[in-house]
Amino acid sequence: FATVPGAGHMENWPIRSRAFKAWLGGMFWREQGKVPSSNALQDAITVLEGAALYGGPVEQAFVRIAGCNGKVYLDLANGSWDVVEIDATGWRMVTGCPIRFRRPRGMGASPIPQSGGNLEELRSLLSIEDDDTWVMTEAWMVAALSPVGPYPVLGLTGEQGAGKSMLTYCIKSSVDPSSVSFRGIPKEQRDLLIAASNSWVLAFDNLSGIPDWLSDAFFRLRTGGGITARELYTDGDEVFFDAKRPIILNGISEVATRADLLDRTLLQSVPQLAQGKRKTEKQILAQFEAMRPRVLGALLDAVSCAIRRLPEVNLSTLPRMADFATWVTAAEPALGLNKGGFMAAYTRNMAEGNSIALSTSPIVSPLLALLKGDSWEGTAGELLGQLEAVVGEHETNKKHWPKAPHALSSALKRLAPNLRKEGWDIGFDRSGTTRTIRIKRVAQEASRASEASRGNLGDENRDASGVPNDASTTVEGNGASQANRSRDDAHDAQIHSSLKGDVVEV
Numbered sequence: 001f002a003t004v005p006g007a008g009h010m011e012n013w014p015i016r017s018r019a020f021k022a023w024l025g026g027m028f029w030r031e032q033g034k035v036p037s038s039n040a041l042q043d044a045i046t047v048l049e050g051a052a053l054y055g056g057p058v059e060q061a062f063v064r065i066a067g068c069n070g071k072v073y074l075d076l077a078n079g080s081w082d083v084v085e086i087d088a089t090g091w092r093m094v095t096g097c098p099i100r101f102r103r104p105r106g107m108g109a110s111p112i113p114q115s116g117g118n119l120e121e122l123r124s125l126l127s128i129e130d131d132d133t134w135v136m137t138e139a140w141m142v143a144a145l146s147p148v149g150p151y152p153v154l155g156l157t158g159e160q161g162a163g164k165s166m167l168t169y170c171i172k173s174s175v176d177p178s179s180v181s182f183r184g185i186p187k188e189q190r191d192l193l194i195a196a197s198n199s200w201v202l203a204f205d206n207l208s209g210i211p212d213w214l215s216d217a218f219f220r221l222r223t224g225g226g227i228t229a230r231e232l233y234t235d236g237d238e239v240f241f242d243a244k245r246p247i248i249l250n251g252i253s254e255v256a257t258r259a260d261l262l263d264r265t266l267l268q269s270v271p272q273l274a275q276g277k278r279k280t281e282k283q284i285l286a287q288f289e290a291m292r293p294r295v296l297g298a299l300l301d302a303v304s305c306a307i308r309r310l311p312e313v314n315l316s317t318l319p320r321m322a323d324f325a326t327w328v329t330a331a332e333p334a335l336g337l338n339k340g341g342f343m344a345a346y347t348r349n350m351a352e353g354n355s356i357a358l359s360t361s362p363i364v365s366p367l368l369a370l371l372k373g374d375s376w377e378g379t380a381g382e383l384l385g386q387l388e389a390v391v392g393e394h395e396t397n398k399k400h401w402p403k404a405p406h407a408l409s410s411a412l413k414r415l416a417p418n419l420r421k422e423g424w425d426i427g428f429d430r431s432g433t434t435r436t437i438r439i440k441r442v443a444q445e446a447s448r449a450s451e452a453s454r455g456n457l458g459d460e461n462r463d464a465s466g467v468p469n470d471a472s473t474t475v476e477g478n479g480a481s482q483a484n485r486s487r488d489d490a491h492d493a494q495i496h497s498s499l500k501g502d503v504v505e506v
Contacts, residue, residue, distance in 0.1 A: 001014055001015060001052065001100065002015050002020055004023055008080070009080060009081040009095075010081070011103075012100045012101060013103075015048055015049045019103075020045075021045065024041060024045070025041060059100050061102045062075075062102070063107075063197075064176055064200035065144075065200060071086060071307075072085075072087075072145065073098075073101075073147075074300070076110040076111075077103060077108065077177075078110070079109070081101075084300065085097070086303050087304065088304065091301070104197070106178050106179045106198060107198075107199075108173070108177030108178045109177065111296060113300055116294065117295055117296070118294070119298045119336075121294060122170065122174065123137075125288060126166075126170060127163075132348055135335075135341065135342060136266040136346070137268065139152075139266070139345075139346070142299060142303060142306065142327070145175060145302075146303070146306070146327050148244075149246075149324075150321060150323065151246040152265065152266050153218065153264055153266070154247070154266050154268070155255065155267050155268065157251060157254055157255075157268070158250075158270030158271065158272070159252060164250040164251075165182070165206070167250075167270060168182065169181050169203075170284075172201050172203045174292065175201055176201035178199060182203050182204065183204050185210070185214065186214065189213070189217055192214070192217055192221070196221055201247075202221075202247045202248070203250075206251060207249055209251075212258065215258045218249075218256075218261055219261050219264070221245050222264060254267075258357075258414065259357040259414045259415055259417065262353045263320055263350070263353060263417065263418075264321055267352050267353055301334050303331070305330065305333055306330040306334075309330040309331075310326065310327065312330075315329065319346065319347075320350070351421075354421050358422070361415055362395065362400050363402065363415075367439075370386055370390055373441065376438075376439045376440075378437065379405065380435065384408045387408075409428070409435075425441075425442040
């Protein structure tokens, strides 16, 4: 990279980028009054690259968001290279930013933020009436402005004409505008790596499904697990990308169906717009552009609040994505939420994801039918044979049915956390060359999160995290009453009924 002077500011460019090559050629023209030869220009770039690699200081280059000394920096990506500094006391425009931001092609400019904004203005424009849906929306946006992650995936679903694409555009543009707002499904891992290298927020529009390899890549991308690909025009060199990125997925049906990705996805169902509330795209975009500075200012206020309150936040129970939950909980006052309001909505959202993970798996419904409330123990081959007897040949010939014992064992390991929330424990033992699967009932009641998602308990029976707090709902070991056992049987029947066939509850 090279840091070069611009018009009253400094710019950072990769030495082998077109932008730096153009800057170098322009400087030569101003100094010498003539055009440099291609060979001379390339020789100069080679020399400068060697000087950077073997004589220059090593610093990290960032895209859009960075953190340094307890502060967050946001690159507005405008022509003036303006940067916003956010700390516990507020936010401000700064000169002499300590962060080396780079500008990949396609980055869009964020507006100069304005104070006094309110995110409810954006909610009104997007016609988000459901409170939990809005809480998850603003939580994702505030999380996307955190410099460290990991980040949740925002999963938007809705029928045709519900406005998913416009919703995705407004959410993404509030955090990370770009010249190309949406991406199609990448064909290979290299395409995803390039996209992640050149953008902060990755938004994928109108997906009909996600292949397993891409689901795993999304999972690594949001946690920072690292992605590699062979460098083009080389035999053995690799390109490495080890960073975290916020992701948005939208489609008519659920596109994130694997349990591990679902467990880190904020699920939102976008309702069809009511008659009389539909606006033209031109109207929506005009209103959005007018409010963007205020919306960005409100988001920066929330980030400042999160930085200030983060040391004092102590969640009694840490959920999955604990860093995300803690960060948004710290921002609650700036988001207009009561204490515990975010965790209550997040708990219900996680329960919904758990239900989707179970309902989209081909093995869960026959497994529950096979168990019938009892324990089971045996090998993966024995279990596969018994499940195949339950579903029949028509189901076993489908693509996603496990075709071998090891495939079934792998599927059960993925689903183990989801089944555990429904009161089933799955263990895997090995004795010599024999591998045994144990499935047993570990609780006589449904998971509390699942009950919350089904609305079986009113708000007066929940604590601040959204978890039921009525002691009478707790059942311990063999002391469960007959009434509780009856309720358990009814609950198992409800789960099995909801997972059996193509049942849609309206």
